[in-house]
Amino acid sequence: MTVPLSILDLAPLVSGGTAGDALRRTLDLARHAEQFGYHRYWVAEHHLTPGVASSQPALLLGQIAAATGHIRLGSGAVQTGFLTPLGVVEQFGMLDALHPGRFDLGLGRSAQRRKSVLTEPADEPVVEARVVDGLLIPKSFSFTPIFRSSRSALFFRLLHQPDATPVDLDTAIGDIQTLLAGPYTDGEGNEARAVPGEGADLEIWVLGSSGGESARVAGARGLPFAANYHVSPARVLEAVDAYREAFRPSAVLSEPHVMVSADVVVADDDETARHLASPYGLWVRSVRTGDGAIPYPSPAEAAAHEWTDEDRELVADRVETQFAGSPSTVAERLDTLRRVTGADELLVTTMTYDHADRVRSFELLAKEWLNS
Template sequence: MSGAAHGQGRQDIRGTVRGTAPAPLSILDLATVGTGVTAGQALAATTELARAAEGWGYHRFWVAEHHGMPGVASSTPAVLIAHLAAHTSTLRLGSGGVMLPNHAPLAIAEQFGLLEALHPGRIDLGLGRAPGTDPATARALRRGELEDPDDFPHRLSELTHFLDGDFPDGHPYARLSAVPRGPERPPLWLLGSSGFSAQLAGRLGLPFAFAHHFSAANTVPALELYRSSFRPSAVLGEPYALIGVSAVAVPAGGVPEARRLAASAGLAMLRLRRGMPSPIPTPEEAAAYPYSPAEADFLEGWLGNVVLGSPGEVADGLEELRKRTGADELMVTSHIHGIAERLRSYRLIAQAYGLTGPDAPAA
């Protein structure tokens, strides 16, 4: 995998821990589209959240590529990142992630080279190997049959060569350039929910982000595999692991009220798994849904992986998870119905977790 660490000096991936927080805390946002909410309103809410997150002291803010999902408006991370960067000034912004098999590596190198040129030192390029959609939509995106997912290392190598401008002599692309390309490139992260990307990230000496929020049973094994596979690189001297965590904090009502809000995302995921994607339902819709026994079990399993309750309960739950997994950074997502409820959840979490910033909420 030559080129995976070239052109990018060893960096302080962790950054500065804000306030009394035990580790950096970040946000994964999906530009949530709930029942009765337009895509424009959802994207405006994401913009408002990014600006607020910067003031509260969150470390980074990532958006994810999904397609064909009525409840998610972040289908094109590069476009949304450019918009968010224009409305913030210090917050790190990135993709969590770009689904590389959906794209020509040169196109991604150009997109993120442009973002880095516009906003130097603020852009992360997180990469996943899943399609982020159903097989039919993936074929439409790729204009052909689905590729072997094991081809991901080759595509990653090609992308890094384009980013670094260092294809070897004789390579078919040796004369091609990704433009613009400055002296630095955005930090590369590998994302995953299983062991494949964990092992690859370790072998390449790259930071790794694990999707604990929908693959909690695999979190500890994947992180152990990442650390045991890790080889120091020009990018990173030691392993650095981030985990995505679903979390919902409420000012009153504790765990029952937070569960009521979180059930909206659970029902949305249930519908998605059944091939019937929808906007995020309201809590009332989720409460009234006639769950079969199997569906009720699915919902309980989903809620069991959400850190929820009062601000203090959520902060304690996040810290317990950090210690249990050894994660270097936590990235929370409150994928719930209601713009005001989402912003409130992130604000309460920032306050309880000890983040500081120019607009940090008072304790």
């Protein structure tokens, strides 16, 4: 069964490159993605990260929309703790006003989670490694030490106004939906309208990495849900299960709708793909040590790194669940992911040092997937 295939792009910098280089490569990749037949092109939101240029999804999506003609564009995801609901609606309302009917508003709750984890103990049990019907579910990784670090505290301070308290995800989504439907009233006869924004033709998604609040809110509100196998592969099954269990039909959906993400690298043969993917572990290591993603290294730079057992354990779950290989190899693994999770759509992200290799990876995968 072939399901729609889409792209998630972080606009990654590469070693020796600049943010401008990364953003221009994103525009080029989006044009190619449209030609290759991908269904959606989403961009991430990451802040204060040396190796990622996608920090402002709405701004970047406006540039991509102007460079493309019809492919759906979206955020993966706008972090609701860093903007007010009105700010989100105005930004995406402006995009829709200029390029009607093309945008997905993907929403996430990382800001709220990061705030709470600085002061509250982690409550997620460890997931032990296992294989489920051919899909590797690795041992879970805890981000708690990173979120509790003094560096994360600095980031949180820079991303919020003093004394500002983000609303919970359910409240944020409710306010966003109300502002889009318009008008927004306070019960005392006062009303507010988002211009642009009210009446915007946006498809709202919720993204989540576990079976927690994001999955439950998406289900309860009857919204489509994107589960992150590429970020938290250990928890993908609990995420989709929690979403489906919480799902209630809405004006948007009559039944659950799930998209699942994966890291992939595709080349003409398995050996070449593994070589192109070889820097991935070193890049993940930079994220997992709490220093922030480094500019993506070259295969030669990755080969020069002296790995310790601690390093390998730190990145094992991500490296082992990256799908690197020939078109048929990767398509087979993606189909396993689809089958085990019951995904209605798949979302793939790819990083390579050379831009031509990344474009080629998406081209090969699209030809294999869409013709299967």
